[in-house]
Amino acid sequence: MHIVRFEGEMERQTRHFSDTFWTALCLLLSTPCNLKIYALPESGKPNILLILADDLSWFDLGCYGSKDVNTPNIDKLAREGMTFSNAYTATAMCAPSRQQLYTGLFPVRSGAMANHSSVKPGTKSMVHHLGELGYQVSLSGKEHFGPPASFPFERREGLTIPSGPKPFCLVHASRKPHDGWPDAKGYDPDEITVAPYLVDNRETRTALSRYFTEITQLDQDVKTLLDDLKTKGKAENTVVIFTSEQGSAFYGGKWTCYDRGLKTAFIVKWPGLIKRGSKSDALIQYVDLVPTLVEIAGGNSTQVDTGRKGAPGGRNGFDGKSFLEVLRGERRKHNSHVYGIHTMQGAWIGGPYPIRSIRDERYKYIWNPMHEGGFVNFNNIGNRLQCWQSWLRDAKTDPEAAEIVRRWVKRPEIEFYDTEKDPYELSNLAKDPRYAKLIIHLKKKLESWMAQQGDLGIETELSNPKSSKEAQWKPRLKKYYKANKVAYDQIFSRRNLQ
Numbered sequence: 001m002h003i004v005r006f007e008g009e010m011e012r013q014t015r016h017f018s019d020t021f022w023t024a025l026c027l028l029l030s031t032p033c034n035l036k037i038y039a040l041p042e043s044g045k046p047n048i049l050l051i052l053a054d055d056l057s058w059f060d061l062g063c064y065g066s067k068d069v070n071t072p073n074i075d076k077l078a079r080e081g082m083t084f085s086n087a088y089t090a091t092a093m094c095a096p097s098r099q100q101l102y103t104g105l106f107p108v109r110s111g112a113m114a115n116h117s118s119v120k121p122g123t124k125s126m127v128h129h130l131g132e133l134g135y136q137v138s139l140s141g142k143e144h145f146g147p148p149a150s151f152p153f154e155r156r157e158g159l160t161i162p163s164g165p166k167p168f169c170l171v172h173a174s175r176k177p178h179d180g181w182p183d184a185k186g187y188d189p190d191e192i193t194v195a196p197y198l199v200d201n202r203e204t205r206t207a208l209s210r211y212f213t214e215i216t217q218l219d220q221d222v223k224t225l226l227d228d229l230k231t232k233g234k235a236e237n238t239v240v241i242f243t244s245e246q247g248s249a250f251y252g253g254k255w256t257c258y259d260r261g262l263k264t265a266f267i268v269k270w271p272g273l274i275k276r277g278s279k280s281d282a283l284i285q286y287v288d289l290v291p292t293l294v295e296i297a298g299g300n301s302t303q304v305d306t307g308r309k310g311a312p313g314g315r316n317g318f319d320g321k322s323f324l325e326v327l328r329g330e331r332r333k334h335n336s337h338v339y340g341i342h343t344m345q346g347a348w349i350g351g352p353y354p355i356r357s358i359r360d361e362r363y364k365y366i367w368n369p370m371h372e373g374g375f376v377n378f379n380n381i382g383n384r385l386q387c388w389q390s391w392l393r394d395a396k397t398d399p400e401a402a403e404i405v406r407r408w409v410k411r412p413e414i415e416f417y418d419t420e421k422d423p424y425e426l427s428n429l430a431k432d433p434r435y436a437k438l439i440i441h442l443k444k445k446l447e448s449w450m451a452q453q454g455d456l457g458i459e460t461e462l463s464n465p466k467s468s469k470e471a472q473w474k475p476r477l478k479k480y481y482k483a484n485k486v487a488y489d490q491i492f493s494r495r496n497l498q
Contacts, residue, residue: 045134045297047238048169051225053218054142054178056244057253058265060215068192069212073223077242081269082278082327086361088338089286092246092254092261095144097286102126102151104290104318107341108455109310114346114464118146124307125151126290133297136166141173159224163232172225177214179249179384184209186216197252197260197424199401203390211248239296240269249385251408255377257340257357257366258425274327282334283361287320295322312452336360339449345464349473350377354461358446364425365442366415369458374409378473381480392487402491410492
């Protein structure tokens with residue numbers, strides 16, 4: 001090291017500056033002021049706050065275009081960060097979706113394919129990967145994953161942020177707005193908009209108003225978390241992520257591979273790095289999140305051992321890949337395609353009913369390998385949303401209601417949609433000769449992905465264990481079909497579905 005000695009006037013000026021600096025610093029420290037002093041983690045790494053909703057359709061947020069639902073705090077977060085318009089989970093059910101998000105692995109490879117299922121023993125999650133990089137990894141709210149060894153989160157209660165000096169990754173997994181909604185408050189059923197895939201009647205509007213009420217409650221919880229982050233001086237060095245999970249429990253959303261089931265709201269705020277109010281149309285999936293967090297934390301996502309063989313390229317790595325360059329504004333694109341997979345095995349009642357899908361930036365291909373059987377689940381049988389029976393009632397006399405019910409209950413083997421012109425995926429173009437080549441292309445891409453994942457379609461569907469609750473639901477299913485035989489006969493006799 002070279003020591004530079006200043007002499008004469010320069011040395012006197014340097015000593016004067018030093019004396020002045022230390023005098024000023026002492027005055028600042030001894031005088032009350034309004035300067036913001038941010039609490040940086042001792043490692044200098046950013047904190048991570050991941051807020052996860054529960055069964056929230058992406059389009060039911062103000063920042064994603066809703067004119068009905070009041071979400072000022074989530075909307076504010078969107079204005080302060082980057083909003084993704086093409087984010088997806090691969091499965092529109094709670095347990096598989098969350099375990100993708102936490103492991104970076106697709107369902108067949110991880111083992112968490114059915115609802116209420118667990119990953120295979122030895123599978124690692126974000127808790128392991130970020131923990132190895134020096135993070136305190138904790139979770140508050142809903143779990144719905146297993147086994148515990150694969151998700152050894154520290155448990156936190158309430159809507160509070162860790163306060164210690166160690167960098168943290170906190171997942172707040174809300175239970176809102178999962179069905180079981182409160183009474184409506186602030187939403188007049190007569191004033192709300194009913195999407196075209198739903199039957200527009202009094203019962204549906206009442207259910208929507210209750211669902212919207214709980215979304216607004218979730219929005220207030222987001223505010224509480226962000227306020228605590230700011231109070232503890234951590235807001236400027238925390239990456240905040242909000243995502244809505246799969247679509248709502250309204251028929252045609254959750255439990256499907258339509259965009260209203262698989263597509264998710266995804267917002268990222270990173271002060272000083274992400275441009276405020278920016279938007280991205282990059283195709284990302286839930287399996288991409290953990291690789292991204294590893295790189296945010298200073299790790300190398302391509303060198304991570306997930307505990308599962310069979311990654312693309314034959315490694316033990318992630319199925320997803322980091323989109324950190326998208327967040328930094330260095331890339332506009334990410335994936336060329338995103339995938340969907342669904343099973344009704346293990347979901348109490350309704351199986352087997354497999355679904356697979358693939359989409360690019362515009363077109364969606366869906367394969368229903370066991371389409372001959374009608375689709376049904378506990379939501380129909382139990383009338384959980386208090387509106388399905390009203391749909392069957394109206395479908396007896398209303399052709400539009402009948403078409404909506406048919407679309408949910410009986411589907412063709414192949415579905416193909418132009419999501420740009422038909423965002424609710426109501427007009428099936430599978431038999432349109434103009435799209436024949438594209439359909440073949442997407443079919444081959446989907447089959448290639450399934451082979452890489454070890455997904456054998458119907459065989460994989462049947463290999464999933466049935467729910468322990470299926471025995472108690474079977475008598476209810478029989479009773480349901482008997483009670484609604486006239487409605488089903490009238491609805492399906494009007495049109496010869498192919």
